[in-house]
Amino acid sequence: MPTVKPDGTPFDIVKSEDDWKAVLSPTEYHVLREAGTERAFTGEYTDTKTAGTYTCRACDAVLFTSDTKFDSHCGWPSFWSPLAGESVILLEDRTMGMKRVEVRCASCGSHLGHVFEGEGYGTPTDQRYCINSVSIKLAPAE
Template identity: 70%
Template sequence: MTDQTAYPVSKSDQEWRERLSAEEFHVLREAGTERPFTGEYTDTETKGVYSCRACGEELFRSDTKFHSHCGWPSFYAPSADDNVELIEDRSMGMKRVEVRCASCGSHLGHVFEGEGYATPTDQRFCINSVSLRLAQDEEPSA
């Protein structure tokens, strides 16, 4: 990945390996991708806040999640623009925009524009479930 000293949450590869499962490390720290339609949050409609699985930084809210039928959870906007970092990605012979956690630099997925989804931003943040942790909203007391 990149020089981790540039992020507020900075750990060595060994420290990340101790904190994350092998699959989480592969996706978050080595910019891997989980298989489509296998992630725990792909189709969930649970209301709540999605945070970085590596460092806990808030990234997305359920009210911006939508069904794109692409195989990964999709959001049309982060909870705050400065919670994610967008980086040009020319790997695999393509030109894409990688999405990383701005707090720890972990790979989350990619963002795509102009695909014709009826969302307020015309963006699709295509995010690996294994990069996220969902904190369900509390149900209001009756």
């Protein structure tokens, strides 16, 4: 797992892999730190409609809001945009024999999922941030 962003600056939160293993469950560690994927339709937030803010499960950085969450029926929580600013970084991903765009937390570098464009969902950005539930936590609105 990289300790610096693509521009060479360090992530705000850097821990050893042993430290990450001490604070994350084995499944969380696999997805967040080893770029794994949870099985489709098994995640805690796939069908959640609760208003609130979604944060990185590894470092609590604010990433998405329920205002941009939509029903894509793809098996994972989907958002049409991260929060404004630098909350996520996008990296080219050529694993699994295809070209995709990986989404990582800009604060700690943890893997969140992938972003896809041009799928016809009719969202304002024509993007689908396909995010693993195990990578995020929902803080319900008050």
